[in-house]
Amino acid sequence: MKFSEYHIIPEIKQSLEESGFKRPTDIQFKAIPNILNGEDVLAIAQTGTGKTAAFAIPILHLISKAGVGQGIRAIVMVPTHELAIQITEVFNTIGKYTDVRTLGIFGGVDQDPQIDALRQGVDILVATPGRLFDLASQRYIDLRNIRALVLDEADLMLDMGFYKDIEDLIKYLPRRRQTLFFSATINEKIKKLAYSLVNSSAIRIQISPKDPVSKNVTHSVMFVNMDDKRFFLERIVNENPGARILVFVRTKVRAERVYEAMKRVKIDSLTMHGGKDQDSRLEVMAEFKSGRVKLLIATDVSARGVDIANVDYVINYDLPEVAENYVHRVGRTGRGNHKGIAVSFCSPEERPVLEEIEAFMDKKINVLEVKKSEYTETLALTDNADDNWRKLIRDAEQEDKKYKGKKNKKK
Numbered sequence: 001m002k003f004s005e006y007h008i009i010p011e012i013k014q015s016l017e018e019s020g021f022k023r024p025t026d027i028q029f030k031a032i033p034n035i036l037n038g039e040d041v042l043a044i045a046q047t048g049t050g051k052t053a054a055f056a057i058p059i060l061h062l063i064s065k066a067g068v069g070q071g072i073r074a075i076v077m078v079p080t081h082e083l084a085i086q087i088t089e090v091f092n093t094i095g096k097y098t099d100v101r102t103l104g105i106f107g108g109v110d111q112d113p114q115i116d117a118l119r120q121g122v123d124i125l126v127a128t129p130g131r132l133f134d135l136a137s138q139r140y141i142d143l144r145n146i147r148a149l150v151l152d153e154a155d156l157m158l159d160m161g162f163y164k165d166i167e168d169l170i171k172y173l174p175r176r177r178q179t180l181f182f183s184a185t186i187n188e189k190i191k192k193l194a195y196s197l198v199n200s201s202a203i204r205i206q207i208s209p210k211d212p213v214s215k216n217v218t219h220s221v222m223f224v225n226m227d228d229k230r231f232f233l234e235r236i237v238n239e240n241p242g243a244r245i246l247v248f249v250r251t252k253v254r255a256e257r258v259y260e261a262m263k264r265v266k267i268d269s270l271t272m273h274g275g276k277d278q279d280s281r282l283e284v285m286a287e288f289k290s291g292r293v294k295l296l297i298a299t300d301v302s303a304r305g306v307d308i309a310n311v312d313y314v315i316n317y318d319l320p321e322v323a324e325n326y327v328h329r330v331g332r333t334g335r336g337n338h339k340g341i342a343v344s345f346c347s348p349e350e351r352p353v354l355e356e357i358e359a360f361m362d363k364k365i366n367v368l369e370v371k372k373s374e375y376t377e378t379l380a381l382t383d384n385a386d387d388n389w390r391k392l393i394r395d396a397e398q399e400d401k402k403y404k405g406k407k408n409k410k411k
Helices: 010-018 026-036 051-066 081-094 112-120 129-137 154-159 163-171 188-197 226-239 252-264 278-290 324-330 348-361 372-379 387-410
Strands: 041-044 074-077 102-105 124-127 148-152 178-183 203-206 217-223 245-248 270-272 295-298 313-316 340-346
Touching: 010 051, 010 081, 026 041, 026 051, 026 203, 041 051, 051 074, 051 081, 051 124, 051 148, 051 178, 074 129, 081 102, 081 124, 081 278, 102 112, 102 129, 112 129, 124 129, 129 163, 148 154, 154 163, 154 178, 154 188, 163 188, 178 188, 226 245, 226 252, 226 313, 226 340, 226 372, 252 270, 252 295, 270 278, 313 324, 324 340, 324 348, 340 348
Parallel strands: 041 178, 041 203, 074 124, 074 148, 102 124, 148 178, 217 340, 245 295, 245 313, 270 295, 313 340
Antiparallel strands: none
16 A cells, blocks of 8 residues: 555655655554544564654644644653654654644754744644653643654653652543553553553554564674674774765773774764764764764763664664664664664673574574684784784773673662
């Protein structure tokens, strides 16, 4: 079935056609008709399968048909600033020929422009919990006319400690509303929240539950000593000069160290982590999305939901501390019909983490065998494998261990 055959307004069909949307993905095919019918939906689907459009298309249609200018009619709650920006862009792209007004609000930036936009009138609000509750408490957001609530990447919101905030929000929303619950993964805590929000007759959709990662992604792992990882990253970058590469590390300290390592060998890169202010993060995303810089080094703040077109490689420079985050990281490639490659660097001390990841995915990751001669050749690619440089790397590792130790103490 093509989008042109759906019972949605012509303005949305036109924007979908211009954007290259012809046929729905599996999650869109299963979710859109039920949302159009006013059903509650609990959807679990792989990252990169088009979940945003699955709820954006029917919400835009329903609000257009009901009439705009009646206050905020739908709220989409997301865990991160980047995801709020991205989803707002999707709504604005699909709804550009409608009169529906969508606004994204999030912390880390001046709230005054957001307040001004709210005063001018908004139909759909895409928001992170903190800024949403802040502006609602100041009475800039009226929740009385909400007809649809969307929770996207709800499991991450729970991980970030927003469970009580979400429960508090529900108290102020009309009981007669449509609730849409979207996530790439699910666990018992998520089920508890989901079932407390959606009604008993909610439509449950689960796409490829046995394989949480897109089939468009090719996975492999290389066994590399911790101190040697940067040489292998350098080699991958140099052997794929046109590729857009997203590199994940554990901490912001590591991100900046890898950035300096790439700079030392004259490879342009960008960093994205929680230590950057919102304006810097927006600038970095714009640079990477435009292709002006093709190597982005990031912590897990960038792993969830961010849709960066045509990422060719995801490199797990450090394996994630939580196995589930592997899915969200590698989901930045292989999106839509695009093929992607995920390569993980695994040091001897990270072997237990690799086993957890494989258990979570219920399959082994293909091992890229590196011959001793190839390993030696990789280390000899540049003249930077000197004692001073290795001392810098060891210092970075010590800083990382201290950070991890402090984090564990807090727990």
